[in-house]
Amino acid sequence: MRFRDLIRLSLDSAVRARMRSVMLLLAMSIGVAAVIALTSLGEGARRYVADEFQALGTRMVIVIPGRSETGGVSPGMLAGETPRDLTLGDALAVQRLPGVERVAPVVVGSAPASVGSLEREAPVMGSSADLQPVHGFKLARGSFLPPGDLTRDTAVAVIGSNIARELFPGREAIGGNLRIGDRRFRVIGVLADQGRMIGMDSQELIIVPVSAAQALFNTESLFRMLIQAHTRDDMTRVRNATIEAIKLRHQGEEDVTVITQDALLSTFDRIFTALTLTLGGIASISLAVAGVLIMNVMLVSVSQRTSEVGLLKAIGATRAQITALFLTEAILLSVAGAITGLFVGFGVDWIVGNIYPSLPLSPPTWAVVLAIVVAILSGVVFGLMPARRAARLDPVAALAGRR
Amino acid sequence: MIDLRNICRHFQMGDQQVRALDDVNVHIETGEYVSIMGPSGSGKSTLLNVLGLLDRPTAGTYLLDGRETTSLDDEELAHTRAGKIGFIFQSFHLIPRLTAFENVELPLVIAGVAPEERRPRVQQLLASLSLESRSKHRPNELSGGQRQRVAIARAMVMQPAVLLADEPTGNLDHVSGAEVLAAIEGLNAKGITLLVVTHDAEVAQRARRHIRMRDGRVVEDAP
Ligand SMILES: Nc1ncnc2c1ncn2[C@@H]1O[C@H](COP(=O)(O)OP(=O)(O)OP(=O)(O)O)[C@@H](O)[C@H]1O
Ligand SMILES: [Mg+2]
Numbered sequence: 001m002r003f004r005d006l007i008r009l010s011l012d013s014a015v016r017a018r019m020r021s022v023m024l025l026l027a028m029s030i031g032v033a034a035v036i037a038l039t040s041l042g043e044g045a046r047r048y049v050a051d052e053f054q055a056l057g058t059r060m061v062i063v064i065p066g067r068s069e070t071g072g073v074s075p076g077m078l079a080g081e082t083p084r085d086l087t088l089g090d091a092l093a094v095q096r097l098p099g100v101e102r103v104a105p106v107v108v109g110s111a112p113a114s115v116g117s118l119e120r121e122a123p124v125m126g127s128s129a130d131l132q133p134v135h136g137f138k139l140a141r142g143s144f145l146p147p148g149d150l151t152r153d154t155a156v157a158v159i160g161s162n163i164a165r166e167l168f169p170g171r172e173a174i175g176g177n178l179r180i181g182d183r184r185f186r187v188i189g190v191l192a193d194q195g196r197m198i199g200m201d202s203q204e205l206i207i208v209p210v211s212a213a214q215a216l217f218n219t220e221s222l223f224r225m226l227i228q229a230h231t232r233d234d235m236t237r238v239r240n241a242t243i244e245a246i247k248l249r250h251q252g253e254e255d256v257t258v259i260t261q262d263a264l265l266s267t268f269d270r271i272f273t274a275l276t277l278t279l280g281g282i283a284s285i286s287l288a289v290a291g292v293l294i295m296n297v298m299l300v301s302v303s304q305r306t307s308e309v310g311l312l313k314a315i316g317a318t319r320a321q322i323t324a325l326f327l328t329e330a331i332l333l334s335v336a337g338a339i340t341g342l343f344v345g346f347g348v349d350w351i352v353g354n355i356y357p358s359l360p361l362s363p364p365t366w367a368v369v370l371a372i373v374v375a376i377l378s379g380v381v382f383g384l385m386p387a388r389r390a391a392r393l394d395p396v397a398a399l400a401g402r403r
Numbered sequence: 404m405i406d407l408r409n410i411c412r413h414f415q416m417g418d419q420q421v422r423a424l425d426d427v428n429v430h431i432e433t434g435e436y437v438s439i440m441g442p443s444g445s446g447k448s449t450l451l452n453v454l455g456l457l458d459r460p461t462a463g464t465y466l467l468d469g470r471e472t473t474s475l476d477d478e479e480l481a482h483t484r485a486g487k488i489g490f491i492f493q494s495f496h497l498i499p500r501l502t503a504f505e506n507v508e509l510p511l512v513i514a515g516v517a518p519e520e521r522r523p524r525v526q527q528l529l530a531s532l533s534l535e536s537r538s539k540h541r542p543n544e545l546s547g548g549q550r551q552r553v554a555i556a557r558a559m560v561m562q563p564a565v566l567l568a569d570e571p572t573g574n575l576d577h578v579s580g581a582e583v584l585a586a587i588e589g590l591n592a593k594g595i596t597l598l599v600v601t602h603d604a605e606v607a608q609r610a611r612r613h614i615r616m617r618d619g620r621v622v623e624d625a626p
Contacts, residue, residue, distance in 0.1 A: 005512045016500040311496045314457060315510040315557065316485020318478050395457045399496065 001321050010328035013301075020297050021333055024290070028337020028379075029344055031287035032371045036345025038283045039367035040352075042276025044359050046269060053265045059101075060134060060261040061238050063094070063225035063246070067255055084250045085221030088150055088210065093249055094227060097241045099234035102130040105150065106224040107213040111181045113206060115167040122163055124180060124206045126213020134228045137202065142174040142189030145209055153211040157185035162203040164190045180206065181216050235260045280367050284374055290337065291378030298330050298386035309390050310398030319391040326390050330383025331376065338375035342368070404564065404596060405431040405454065410463035412449050412619075423449040424460065425619035431598070433564065436591045438607035439600045441616035447600045448569055450616070454598065455488050455567045456480045468564070485514055489558030489595075491568040491587070495550045497542040497557075503529065503549075504538040507556040514561065528556040532586055548579025555586050565596045572606060584609065 014021045065086040091105040107126035112119055129147035131137065137144070144158055157178055164173040164187075178185045185208060194202045214220060229238040239258050247254045302309070312322055349361040412424035423446045431437060439447050452458035453465065456472060465472045467487065475483065497506045504525055511521045529535050532552040542550055551571060558566060566587060572580030584606065591597040601607050615623035 001513055001515050002517075005515075009512070012500060307496060308498055311498065312509075312513070313481065314455070314484065314490045314496075315513060316481050316561070317513045318481040320478075321513060396452050399457070399492070 001324070006324055006328055007332070010325055010332055013325075014329050014333055017301065020301065024294055024297055024333045025337045025340055027290035027293045028287070028334050028375055029341035031283065031290045032338050032341025032375050033344035033348065034283035034286050035280055035367055035371040035374075036342065036363045037348040037352075037361075038279035039276050040345070040349045040361040040363040042272060042279045043364045043367075044361045046272030046276065048359055049268050049272065050265060053261060053268070059229045059232055059235060061227040061229060061235060061242065062259045062261070062264070063090075063227065063242060064257045064259070065221065065223075065255070067257055084253065084255050086225055086246075086256060087220055087222065088214075090246050090249055091222065091225055092150065093245050094225065094242050097238065097245055099230050099238045099241065100227055101230045102134050102228040104128055104131040104134045104226040104228075105210045105222045106131070106226060107210055107217065107219065107221075108223045109213065109217040111216060113163065113167065114179045115176065118167050118169070120163075120166060122180075122206050123200070123204060124208060124213060124216065125200070126208050126210040126216070128210055130228070131207070131226070134226045136194075137207075138192040138194060140190045140192040142187070144189055145207065146188075150209075151211050152209070153215060154209050155183065155185045155212060156188045156209065158189040158191060158207040159187055160191045160201070160203040160205040161193055163206060178206075180208070183212065183216060185212070232262075235262060276364065276367070280370065284370070287371070287374045287378055290334075290375070291382040294330055294334060294379060295382035295385060298326060298383055299389070301329075302326065302386045302390040305390075306393060306398050307401045309393050310395050310400070313393075313395035314399060322391040323384075323387045326387035327380065327383045330387070331379040334375050334379025334383075338372050341371065341375070345371075404433045404468055405429070406464075406466040407454075408464045408466075410453060410460045410465060412446070412453060412458065413461045422619045424453065427463070427619070427621055429614065429621060429624070431596060433596055434591070434594050435612055436588070436597045436610045437599070437612045437614060438610035439598060439614045439616065440602070440604070440607050441622075443602075445616040446619040447616055449619075451567050451569050451598065451600055454565070455490055456484050485510060485561060487564050489561070489563040489566045491551070491554050491558050491566065491571045493570040493573040495542070495547075495554045495574075497550055497553060499542050502539050502541055503534060503545065503553045506542070506553055507560055510557060510561045524560060525556070528560055529553075532556050546579065547575050548582050551575060551579070551583045552586055555583065555590075559590060559595075563595070565598070566590060568597070568599045570600055570602065572601070572603065580606070 063086060088105055091103050094100060095103045104127050109124050110121060111124050113122045127145065128150055129145045132144040139158070140161060142158070145156065146154065157180070159173060159178070167173070167178065168176055173187045173190055176187045178187050191202050191205065208216070227238060227242065229235045239260050242258050243254060243256065246256050309322060345363065349363070352359070353361050407427055407429045410424055410427040411422065414421040414423055427450065439450065441447050449458065453460050460473060467483065472480070472483065498509070501509070507525045507528060508521050511524065526535070526538070529538050532555060534549065534552055534556065537545060537549055542553070545553065568587060571583055571587065575583060587597060588609065599606065599610060607613060612626050613623070614621055
């Protein structure tokens with residue numbers, strides 16, 4: 001039998017049994033579309049987070065007080081010691097380490113902010129001029145915190161756009177006086193709207209010099225220390241040197257956690273890749289279900305066409321040819337289903353992408369390949385059994401319509 | 404060309420053995436026209452199935468063109484059927500979703516004959532059976548006689564040496580039956596070996612040799 005005739009005959013049979021074929025097409029395309037759409041979602045989330053991190057600027061090393069890494073119960077903690085605080089002195093020591101370009105100490109808290117009779121609660125971040133390049137803050141207008149001695153307590157503030165709008169309605173915030181807690185600050189800059197930046201909404205934020213924040217919240221300790229290394233290659237060296245330097249200052253106790261941005265990013269990357277794989281795996285189950293459906297429908301088809309198989313045998317068709325006819329039909333249906341599913345899946349991505357432009361969806365290549373391969377494979381695997389059953393029919397019984 | 408020696412075909416039904424063919428010896432030369440008659444259940448169809456290589460005998464030897472067939476495997480049997488044997492059934496066995504043309508073409512398709520070569524052969528056959536105007540019709544749009552003539556065309560398209568017809572007129576009225584018989588007798592006149600199983604004495608009478616069966620045995624074999 002010629003290949004073109006094989007395709008034509010199988011296609012003909014599939015097209016004639018319209019209900020059956022539409023059902024199979026539907027099942028297979030739902031499976032493929034599910035794989036595409038769900039893995040797109042996982043991949044989209046991964047890229048969204050990766051982009052967020054990228055926006056922070058690369059080369060970032062983060063120091064967090066306390067040993068919170070896995071297995072992080074230090075002997076000191078068992079002895080009832082609390083981890084030592086991270087201080088401005090630590091930040092200054094780290095600043096002198098080789099490979100370190102900038103250090104931004106961070107203190108965070110929440111305080112009432114008021115201008116005249118207008119008052120609201122706002123998150124306050126104490127830091128230094130270095131925070132801007134390290135963290136990637138952009139200004140809408142005015143200037144950021146001035147560089148200089150970290151311990152000097154200048155009464156200036158940079159505020160988010162919502163704060164500016166609410167506390168200085170209808171007038172320019174820059175140059176205005178702002179009361180935070182019981183201290184007065186002069187507004188010198190307004191942040192650009194950058195959306196959320198790792199848990200901080202830049203529109204709602206107030207940034208003041210670190211020592212002002214320490215005084216405000218009456219604390220010596222830092223919430224975080226953000227270090228920017230000179231180059232990407234310096235990051236590991238900076239990380240190790242930072243641990244050593246702080247350990248030295250903390251009486252030999254390694255009581256901080258130091259994460260590189262890369263490590264953080266790759267952790268997120270792993271989590272989201274696992275998520276995508278899981279979603280893809282769950283969606284693939286529907287492909288297997290579609291495969292089982294193919295098998296059942298083809299079995300029914302074989303029993304409906306028993307006498308046709310007998311006739312084919314009588315006019316000289318071999319077992320291999322009959323197997324090929326039924327198998328080709330199953331494969332054609334699953335390929336058609338896979339293609340339909342691709343269109344539906346990408347269609348869903350396109351629609352979601354239009355509704356949420358910040359979450360551009362596109363499936364990872366492996367998922368597309370996997371979906372198509374699994375779809376076709378299930379056509380082959382689940383089509384083979386019915387096809388072979390047809391091929392093995394006894395011609396005399398088959399002609400009589402018996403099985 | 405056909406040589407059956409001590410052919411038996413037994414079916415095991417529970418603990419009972421049905422002897423559908425019981426020690427059948429038949430010799431048929433090329434170009435003969437043979438009718439096979441006998442009461443229902445006497446083994447006529449079974450004999451035709453064995454002759455057509457659709458069924459394997461339980462015992463005995465079957466030489467087709469001098470070649471022993473009982474030892475052939477499935478694939479060789481299929482090829483032999485394709486090349487040497489044409490079948491006509493009482494119930495036509497046309498594929499309903501294919502047109503008359505496509506039904507006739509099917510054996511050529513299976514044999515892998517090129518489309519350019521298929522077309523003239525099929526068209527010529529349809530014309531010789533007065534079916535040229537029906538070639539694009541599906542079986543459900545044809546009369547019984549037309550369907551059987553399509554089936555004859557399909558049986559002939561591979562130019563077989565033997566035509567086996569199991570009650571070819573069984574489902575047809577008198578006129579259509581006569582047309583169908585005329586068609587296959589025309590083929591016999593051109594040299595094909597023709598075996599017709601029938602219940603109709605009038606039909607059987609037209610053959611030149613008459614085989615009568617009872618209980619799986621040939622009880623009469625006369626011109
Ligand atoms: N697959 C089978 N299993 C069991 N018994 C069978 C089978 N096929 C045929 N037989 C038996 O073999 C015998 C011969 O059957 P066959 O069909 O050859 O008869 P027939 O002469 O063609 O009858 P009819 O004129 O009714 O068509 C019958 O008794 C039948 O019941
Ligand atoms: Mg019969």
